[in-house]
Amino acid sequence: MSDVVSKLRKPLVSKDRTYTEVSDDVLSVIEKPPGNLWKICISISSSLLLMGIIVIGYQVSTGIGTWGLNKTVGWSWDITNFVFWVGIGHAGTLISAILLLFRQKWRTSINRAAEAMTIIAVLCAAIYPIIHMGRPWLAYWVFPYPNTRDIWLNFRSPLLWDVFAISTYFCVSAVFWYIGLIPDLANMRDRAQTPLKKRILTIVSLGWSGSHRTWHRYEMLCLILAGLATPLVVSVHTIVSMDFATSVIPGWHATIFPPYFVAGAVFSGFAMVLTLLIILRKVMNFEHYITPSHIEAMCKVLLCTGMIVGLAYGTEFFMAWYSGNQYERFVFLNRAFGPYAWAYWIMVVCNVVIPQLFWLKKVRTNLVIVFIISIFVNIGMWFERFVIITTSLHRDFLPSSWAMFSPTWVEICTFIGTFGLFFTLFFLFVRFLPAIAISEVKTVLNYAKPKDHHE
Amino acid sequence: MSKKYLLGVFHDEHDMIRAAQELRKSDISIFDIYTPFPVHGLDQYLEIKPTRLPVVTFIAGTAGLVLALLFQYWVSVIDWPINVGGKPFNSFAAFIPVAFEIMVLFGAFITVFAFLLRSKLVPMFSGSIMHTGATQDKFVIALEVKDVSFDAQLISKTLDSFGASEVSVREV
Numbered sequence: 001m002s003d004v005v006s007k008l009r010k011p012l013v014s015k016d017r018t019y020t021e022v023s024d025d026v027l028s029v030i031e032k033p034p035g036n037l038w039k040i041c042i043s044i045s046s047s048l049l050l051m052g053i054i055v056i057g058y059q060v061s062t063g064i065g066t067w068g069l070n071k072t073v074g075w076s077w078d079i080t081n082f083v084f085w086v087g088i089g090h091a092g093t094l095i096s097a098i099l100l101l102f103r104q105k106w107r108t109s110i111n112r113a114a115e116a117m118t119i120i121a122v123l124c125a126a127i128y129p130i131i132h133m134g135r136p137w138l139a140y141w142v143f144p145y146p147n148t149r150d151i152w153l154n155f156r157s158p159l160l161w162d163v164f165a166i167s168t169y170f171c172v173s174a175v176f177w178y179i180g181l182i183p184d185l186a187n188m189r190d191r192a193q194t195p196l197k198k199r200i201l202t203i204v205s206l207g208w209s210g211s212h213r214t215w216h217r218y219e220m221l222c223l224i225l226a227g228l229a230t231p232l233v234v235s236v237h238t239i240v241s242m243d244f245a246t247s248v249i250p251g252w253h254a255t256i257f258p259p260y261f262v263a264g265a266v267f268s269g270f271a272m273v274l275t276l277l278i279i280l281r282k283v284m285n286f287e288h289y290i291t292p293s294h295i296e297a298m299c300k301v302l303l304c305t306g307m308i309v310g311l312a313y314g315t316e317f318f319m320a321w322y323s324g325n326q327y328e329r330f331v332f333l334n335r336a337f338g339p340y341a342w343a344y345w346i347m348v349v350c351n352v353v354i355p356q357l358f359w360l361k362k363v364r365t366n367l368v369i370v371f372i373i374s375i376f377v378n379i380g381m382w383f384e385r386f387v388i389i390t391t392s393l394h395r396d397f398l399p400s401s402w403a404m405f406s407p408t409w410v411e412i413c414t415f416i417g418t419f420g421l422f423f424t425l426f427f428l429f430v431r432f433l434p435a436i437a438i439s440e441v442k443t444v445l446n447y448a449k450p451k452d453h454h455e
Numbered sequence: 456m457s458k459k460y461l462l463g464v465f466h467d468e469h470d471m472i473r474a475a476q477e478l479r480k481s482d483i484s485i486f487d488i489y490t491p492f493p494v495h496g497l498d499q500y501l502e503i504k505p506t507r508l509p510v511v512t513f514i515a516g517t518a519g520l521v522l523a524l525l526f527q528y529w530v531s532v533i534d535w536p537i538n539v540g541g542k543p544f545n546s547f548a549a550f551i552p553v554a555f556e557i558m559v560l561f562g563a564f565i566t567v568f569a570f571l572l573r574s575k576l577v578p579m580f581s582g583s584i585m586h587t588g589a590t591q592d593k594f595v596i597a598l599e600v601k602d603v604s605f606d607a608q609l610i611s612k613t614l615d616s617f618g619a620s621e622v623s624v625r626e627v
Contacts, residue, residue, distance in 0.1 A: 019592035
């Protein structure tokens with residue numbers, strides 16, 4: 001490898017690595033038996049998952065009367081968490097698809113983990129509407145199939161659009177992720193020591209040989225999938241926002257919702273990616289692949305989308321005033337100064353005020369502070385959904401039906417349970433699959449080095 | 456039916472590219488080149504034509520879009536029309552989101568299947584694996600040993616002179 005390194009462009013992999021060393025760095029962790037840290041982590045997360053399964057069993061068998069909903073607030077905690085998880089599931093595809101189209105090469109070391117996070121988060125999100133159906137064993141009724149009830153679905157409902165959007169998003173993201181994994185699975189197959197491992201990897205790597213004819217098509221396929229996933233990712237949260245925007249509830253009925261939700265989703269997704277990757281790079285020794293400049297780039301995305309979200313908060317208030325509609329005005333004043341004002345101001349501080357620290361390079365390069373801010377953004381974005389959903393409902397048109405919402409222990413345990421599912425699957429992912437796209441990182445090893453200079 | 460291949464294994468992709476260039480200059484056709492990551496600029500040595508995958512995507516996506524629109528129209532207008540809040544049976548604008556999603560779903564999945572079929576990537580099949588190093592750090596040029604006109608010795612020498620670390624024959 002060359003010693004000549006550009007001063008203007010920093011290398012994407014901070015240490016000089018050969019191709020074999022890249023494979024070793026990423027794969028040696030998962031070729032060894034698991035360490036104690038991993039065992040402790042998966043024990044905690046799977047215990048939380050188990051608790052989640054038990055409370056889900058309880059609320060399905062008892063009914064969703066176990067939730068804190070009432071006649072006025074008919075949608076709150078469940079849909080908040082649904083939107084929260086779907087939002088988190090947006091960063092992966094953004095990183096893998098949009099940054100691929102924009103030729104942002106730094107994405108290569110983070111896209112695999114971010115995509116895994118996406119798929120897992122969408123799974124967590126899907127739990128909520130399925131429980132909310134009350135009879136989750138009939139969940140397949142949401143798909144249009146010829147049935148003995150002789151009736152079709154109502155294709156005019158945004159809730160049905162959601163079914164199609166989320167399931168398409170899940171399937172396409174999963175396929176995109178798997179296609180990206182194939183060359184790395186083949187690398188694992190060719191390194192496998194035990195016959196069982198080799199057998200399994202031979203099946204899942206589909207006989208990948210590294211043929212240039214295949215690579216040629218493979219690169220086109222990735223480009224096509226990125227091109228399809230980009231509008232898809234925008235459409236998914238647009239449709240999620242339409243669950244609210246197509247209703248007549250003041251505070252929901254707003255044309256700003258689609259772009260506002262998409263920006264919020266990217267914002268919350270990047271925050272979760274930062275939270276996970278800062279831990280991952282430390283625990284898995286990926287510091288040379290997920291470098292401080294990667295973290296910095298993600299901080300900048302967070303800063304930008306955070307301000308878009310802030311602008312949306314402001315625009316909502318402006319429109320409420322400018323519309324001259326008394327109900328609209330009341331809802332927004334109630335949001336900021338009513339009984340849920342504490343939630344509103346937590347949201348504003350976490351999402352708009354705290355990320356402003358990212359203007360400072362010192363903050364962006366201090367990983368501890370970045371980690372703490374990313375947690376604040378995660379919290380803030382959860383509160384954003386809570387504020388939008390609950391504050392718009394709890395003050396009805398009729399003051400006699402005004403009510404408050406507070407979650408029951410069942411709802412809180414379900415939410416913690418989805419975190420259990422999220423981290424259990426994520427820990428399994430980092431344990432059994434390469435968390436960094438090896439073949440893609442190999443293409444950027446010589447980035448910022450003169451092309452013909454070699455030994 | 457097994458075929459014989461002559462493999463030239465390189466540690467450095469630039470050496471491999473130069474060797475491929477030289478082979479093409481002497482009019483020897485290269486069967487394939489195996490690399491751990493996509494190496495650009497090899498297309499002309501392998502005489503690869505542009506892939507037709509985008510055409511597949513376009514047709515599949517269009518089919519998905521049209522099918523989804525027709526299906527929603529048939530369901531809502533012809534088979535069992537239901538009056539939902541006085542909305543027209545043919546609520547065309549409301550059919551667009553689902554049609555869009557089905558377009559993406561068809562486009563993505565059919566393109567992926569077309570890719571897998573065309574590249575002969577199927578579970579359990581490992582016949583085309585020439586060299587196990589090619590998924591990690593080796594760059595392998597494979598030449599088909601066809602008939603008597605194939606001068607293995609001369610080609611081996613050429614590969615060697617460009618820095619091949621290993622020249623071997625493999626039957627697949």
